[in-house]
Amino acid sequence: MATYLIVGAGLAGAKAAQTLREEGFDGDIVLVGAENERPYERPPLSKDYLQGKSEREKIYVHPQDWYAGNGVELLLGTPVTRIEPADHAVTLAGGSRRPYDKLLLATGATPKRLPGPAVYLRTAGDSDALKRRLAEIGGGSGRVVVVGAGWIGLETAAAARLAGCEVTVVEPEPTPLHRVLGPELGEVFAGLHRRNGVDLRLGTGAAEITEEGVRLTTGERLAADLVVAGIGVAPEVGLAREAGLEVGRGVLTDASLRTSHPDVYAAGDVAEPFNPLYGRRLHVEHWANALNGGPAAARAMLGQEVVYDRVPYFFTDQFDLGMEFSGDTTGYDEVVHSGSVDDLEFVAYWLREGRVVAGMNVNVWDVVGGIQDRIRSGDVVDPKELTSG
Numbered sequence: 001m002a003t004y005l006i007v008g009a010g011l012a013g014a015k016a017a018q019t020l021r022e023e024g025f026d027g028d029i030v031l032v033g034a035e036n037e038r039p040y041e042r043p044p045l046s047k048d049y050l051q052g053k054s055e056r057e058k059i060y061v062h063p064q065d066w067y068a069g070n071g072v073e074l075l076l077g078t079p080v081t082r083i084e085p086a087d088h089a090v091t092l093a094g095g096s097r098r099p100y101d102k103l104l105l106a107t108g109a110t111p112k113r114l115p116g117p118a119v120y121l122r123t124a125g126d127s128d129a130l131k132r133r134l135a136e137i138g139g140g141s142g143r144v145v146v147v148g149a150g151w152i153g154l155e156t157a158a159a160a161r162l163a164g165c166e167v168t169v170v171e172p173e174p175t176p177l178h179r180v181l182g183p184e185l186g187e188v189f190a191g192l193h194r195r196n197g198v199d200l201r202l203g204t205g206a207a208e209i210t211e212e213g214v215r216l217t218t219g220e221r222l223a224a225d226l227v228v229a230g231i232g233v234a235p236e237v238g239l240a241r242e243a244g245l246e247v248g249r250g251v252l253t254d255a256s257l258r259t260s261h262p263d264v265y266a267a268g269d270v271a272e273p274f275n276p277l278y279g280r281r282l283h284v285e286h287w288a289n290a291l292n293g294g295p296a297a298a299r300a301m302l303g304q305e306v307v308y309d310r311v312p313y314f315f316t317d318q319f320d321l322g323m324e325f326s327g328d329t330t331g332y333d334e335v336v337h338s339g340s341v342d343d344l345e346f347v348a349y350w351l352r353e354g355r356v357v358a359g360m361n362v363n364v365w366d367v368v369g370g371i372q373d374r375i376r377s378g379d380v381v382d383p384k385e386l387t388s389g
């Protein structure tokens, strides 16, 4: 009987296990996770769960009894310390070895860290601790400094404001989300946060974080009761690198999510697959990529023809802005929109040489399919057609 072993019990790993069973795999499935929690989804950790608006039970990918009920051996609190592709075996913390026929790497990513006493938000435990701290210091007097105006930083800033804290966000770029959205849409997020009382310090970084707060690169000191850093993540590629697999920013795979070893696959935040739609490798660190990439890798492990060519997709909720983003803005030369930016109800399109490369719907729903079809088609469009939509 074949054994398929999945390293990393997050969303990608859990969805891969589910797909293996749904597709009729009747061998052994072993899902090994470093955390003590069964697989859960991370987006609520900086949104409704952090804000105390949803229960713990809602974050989990499957009910507790799903694993035993589906013959999935779930090993929690057990990091894999080594993989040996040539021997088809892994070593677990504690030293025991487990053989496999095929392996999926779904080890995710870890927050980049800064020197000093900042807190980070990646795990359910991080979110619980942050929620408790915000409740302790909230109520108008707590001072929170958020380092980094990316998705996690902005969502955390919103949660801290809603908890009653004074919030300052520090970001070296000229707007929030500058690298992903560019200045035009970055300004929309800047406006949103300013309107909600967040003090944005743009064009300056954190030079030093101490128990007293943050010293900025400009020399200014911001006193803080809590410093949260959201400065990006690094894919967990250590095991793959030590095993001699090809690694770039993530673990390199072909379009079927197969790594440089034929019996090892990678999916989710850790993977850097070749995406045929873009004709290049695309490293995506978003929920939908774990949700869809895990199952795609599982099907490839079963020998099915898999071409993973999805348009990247992301969503966020901050204050009264809910949005979905599709595509990749790299190299865009024009941004147009339909609807009203002032009323926070619009669809923005990024174009490159007249073709839609990305789109973002803000408080407008059920349009993602149409946006992604435009990106996929690669057709040159008349911007007027987009602005009147």
Ligand SMILES: Cc1cc2nc3c(=O)[nH]c(=O)nc-3n(C[C@H](O)[C@H](O)[C@H](O)COP(=O)(O)OP(=O)(O)OC[C@H]3O[C@@H](n4cnc5c(N)ncnc54)[C@H](O)[C@@H]3O)c2cc1C
Pocket: 007, 008, 009, 010, 011, 012, 013, 032, 033, 034, 035, 041, 042, 043, 044, 045, 046, 078, 079, 080, 081, 106, 107, 108, 109, 121, 122, 123, 152, 236, 239, 267, 268, 269, 270, 285, 286, 287, 288, 290, 313, 314, 315, 316, 317
């Ligand atoms: C607070 C937060 C909010 C987010 N919000 C959004 C959002 O709104 N929209 C969106 O699109 N995306 C969001 N994301 C990103 C999204 O959650 C990730 O893209 C997704 O979790 C990736 O899933 P994954 O299974 O690849 O990795 P992970 O969820 O990181 O799971 C990987 C698991 O592997 C384990 N692991 C690592 N190394 C080993 C090892 N050696 N042995 C065993 N196990 C190991 C890790 O402990 C971890 O549990 C958010 C992320 C965070 C942290």
